[in-house]
Amino acid sequence: MERTTSDAIGKARLLLEIRKAGVTNLRILGVMEAVPRDLFVLENHVDHAHDDRALPIACGQTISQPSLVAAMTEALDVGDRGKVLEIGTGSGYQTAILAKLCRRVYTVERHRDLVVAAEARFAALRLHNITTRVGDGSLGWPAQAPFERIVVTAAAAVAPPALLDQLSVGGVMVIPIGPEGGDQMLCRIRRDKNGCHREDLLPVRFVPLIDGGMPADAG
Ligand code: SAH
Numbered sequence: 001m002e003r004t005t006s007d008a009i010g011k012a013r014l015l016l017e018i019r020k021a022g023v024t025n026l027r028i029l030g031v032m033e034a035v036p037r038d039l040f041v042l043e044n045h046v047d048h049a050h051d052d053r054a055l056p057i058a059c060g061q062t063i064s065q066p067s068l069v070a071a072m073t074e075a076l077d078v079g080d081r082g083k084v085l086e087i088g089t090g091s092g093y094q095t096a097i098l099a100k101l102c103r104r105v106y107t108v109e110r111h112r113d114l115v116v117a118a119e120a121r122f123a124a125l126r127l128h129n130i131t132t133r134v135g136d137g138s139l140g141w142p143a144q145a146p147f148e149r150i151v152v153t154a155a156a157a158v159a160p161p162a163l164l165d166q167l168s169v170g171g172v173m174v175i176p177i178g179p180e181g182g183d184q185m186l187c188r189i190r191r192d193k194n195g196c197h198r199e200d201l202l203p204v205r206f207v208p209l210i211d212g213g214m215p216a217d218a219g
Helices: 003-020 026-034 043-048 066-076 093-099 112-124 161-165
Strands: 083-087 104-109 130-134 147-152 167-177 184-192 195-204
Touching: 003 026, 003 066, 026 066, 026 093, 066 093, 066 147, 066 167, 066 184, 066 195, 083 093, 093 104, 093 112, 093 130, 104 112, 112 130, 161 167, 167 195
Parallel strands: 083 104, 083 147, 104 130, 147 167
Antiparallel strands: 167 184, 184 195
16 A cells, blocks of 8 residues: 555554544544654654554653553643643654644753654654653753642652642643552642642553653763
8 A cells, every 4th residue: 555545544543542542622633633653753663653652762761652641731731821840851752742732832851852853753744833841851841840740651650849849730641650660540630729739540560750860861
């Protein structure tokens, strides 16, 4: 089959999977259709870019499963005026989805090589409302706080206190919580004037959020 035809079929099938996973928001479905996932995967995985599964990327990390990216985005309930903080840029796929839905995305990643590659993809897609930083995301981004929305794409043992501090009152954080390689739960934390309230959404499996200590390529 010709490449473009099989691509179109693969993409249509993927959108069906995303709907089956319970995502109904039309804006989010439209953006999932618009952002080319093949641009975010390694060259030797391009044939699987439209499969609904996580794939390996550089630095031993993974690009998340598309239906989960869509579900996390829906759970985050982003508006087009809000400022979003993302922890764990990885390939930049979730970042690109968010950038199409909100005013500005601040994204932190501990591997410089991943940030450099993600920035090239944002430029190719003409996404100019993303600010990147190499660093320990568990500390958040104090200079830009507070954030209306925070999404963490790596699993933490507990919600990092700095991130809870930097969530605005009325804000929402979506974060996988649980041990590395063990039972993790995708949680939504809402902050109101009385404090933070946690709600469990679904079981998930993410790479760990590394606390402190930067890798050699952090520069
Ligand atoms: N949303 C990404 C998923 C990346 S996987 C995508 O769809 O491609 C999670 C990422 O979190 C990895 O790239 C990992 O390096 C990063 N990470 C883990 N601990 C971190 C920390 N403390 N600070 C910043 N990034 C971290």
